[in-house]
Amino acid sequence: MASFELNTSITGSFRLGFSSGSGEIGTLWFDSGSQEVKLIGQYIRPATWSAGGAMITGRHYLVGAGTQNAGLVFAGYDSPTILSCTEEYNGSSWTAGGGLINARIYLAGAGTQNAGLAFGGRTPTIVTCTEEYDGSSWTAGGALINLMYCHAGAGTQDAGLAFGGIVNPVFSSCTEEYDGSTWTAGGALITARASLAGAGTQNAGLAFGGRDPTIFSCTEEYDGSTWAAGGALIAARCILAGAGTQNAGLAFGGHAPFQSCTEEYDGSTWTAGEGLITGRCYLAGAGTQDAGLAAGGYISKTCTEEYSPPPLVDCIYIY
Numbered sequence: 001m002a003s004f005e006l007n008t009s010i011t012g013s014f015r016l017g018f019s020s021g022s023g024e025i026g027t028l029w030f031d032s033g034s035q036e037v038k039l040i041g042q043y044i045r046p047a048t049w050s051a052g053g054a055m056i057t058g059r060h061y062l063v064g065a066g067t068q069n070a071g072l073v074f075a076g077y078d079s080p081t082i083l084s085c086t087e088e089y090n091g092s093s094w095t096a097g098g099g100l101i102n103a104r105i106y107l108a109g110a111g112t113q114n115a116g117l118a119f120g121g122r123t124p125t126i127v128t129c130t131e132e133y134d135g136s137s138w139t140a141g142g143a144l145i146n147l148m149y150c151h152a153g154a155g156t157q158d159a160g161l162a163f164g165g166i167v168n169p170v171f172s173s174c175t176e177e178y179d180g181s182t183w184t185a186g187g188a189l190i191t192a193r194a195s196l197a198g199a200g201t202q203n204a205g206l207a208f209g210g211r212d213p214t215i216f217s218c219t220e221e222y223d224g225s226t227w228a229a230g231g232a233l234i235a236a237r238c239i240l241a242g243a244g245t246q247n248a249g250l251a252f253g254g255h256a257p258f259q260s261c262t263e264e265y266d267g268s269t270w271t272a273g274e275g276l277i278t279g280r281c282y283l284a285g286a287g288t289q290d291a292g293l294a295a296g297g298y299i300s301k302t303c304t305e306e307y308s309p310p311p312l313v314d315c316i317y318i319y
Helices: none
Strands: 028-031 038-044 048-049 063-066 071-074 086-089 094-097 108-112 116-117 130-133 138-140 152-155 160-163 175-178 183-185 195-202 205-210 219-223 227-229 242-244 249-252 261-265 270-273 286-290 289-297 304-308 313-318
Touching: 063 116, 063 289, 071 094, 071 108, 071 116, 071 286, 071 289, 071 313, 108 160, 116 138, 116 160, 130 304, 152 205, 160 195, 160 205, 195 249, 205 242, 205 249, 249 289, 270 313
Parallel strands: 063 108, 063 286, 108 152, 152 195, 195 242, 242 286
Antiparallel strands: 028 038, 038 313, 048 304, 063 071, 071 086, 086 094, 108 116, 116 130, 130 138, 152 160, 160 175, 175 183, 195 205, 205 219, 219 227, 242 249, 249 261, 261 270, 286 289, 289 304
16 A cells, blocks of 8 residues: 655544544544545645746746746847846746846846846856846846856845856855845855856855866855855756755756756755756746746757646545
C-alpha cells in the first residue's frame, strides 16, 4: 500500500463511529463492511511546471521580478538587438509595459510588477545606471558604485541588493545595497563569481550558483551586513534563475549542462524538484518557491512556465 502525507492531523477534530463517513477531510471511522478503520485525507503532491502564456517578444539575457500572477520581465537580447522592452504577466498572458530608458543585457533586477528595479548591465558598454518602474514607466534612480554586469539581484525597489558579477573586469565579490535613491557598499561575498542567481530580501538575501570560470554549487546567505555559507546546490550551474526567499528559495534552469533541473531550498539544504518542461539558460525568474515563474531564455525565447503544486486529491487511508 502506498504511503502519503496528510495535510490534517488526526489529533484534531474527527468523527469515530460505525458508518460510511461524512466525506469531510479528517473524518475517521470504522467500516463495518470491510472491517477496517479508515481516515479521509488528502495527497500532498510535489510542485510541477506547467505551460503559461507565451511572451510577446522572445529573448534571453532578460530579468524577472514580481510574482507568478503579477510578473515583470525587462531588457534582454534577440539577435542582433539589445532590447529595452518590458512585459507584465497576469497569470495567463503577457502585455506590453513601458520600455527601459537604457536597453541592455547582463543586468539584474528586483521588486514587484508595480515597483520594479533594474540595475547595471551592458548596452554593450558596461553601465552603472539604475531604473525604477511604477507599473507603467521607468525613471532614473541612483547609480551603482561599481560598473557591474553578470551580477544578481534581490529585494525591493526601496531596499535592493546587488552582488557578484564582473567588475573592472574581474569576477567580483562586491555587494551593494539600495535605499530607493543611493547605493552603498555591503559585505563581500565569500566566493567571487558571476552568472549567479539571487533571491530574498536586502536583510535576508540568497546567492547560489555562478562561475569564475569554474562552475559553482555554493550557496550564501546575507543578513544585511555579512554573507555566510549555506547548503550547496545539488547541481553546480551558472546562468540560472532564482525566486523565493532565504528560507524557501527556488533555483531552476541554467547551464553545465543541467538546463531543466529545479531545486528547492529550506534555509539549509537544497532538494530536487520537478524539472522545467523546456530546459534553458539565460532565463528570467520570479515568484515564490511554491508559485514560481520562468520566462524566456536560450533557446526557448518566448516560453513561460509556472511552478505550482497540483490540486490536492481526496483519498481514504486504510489502517
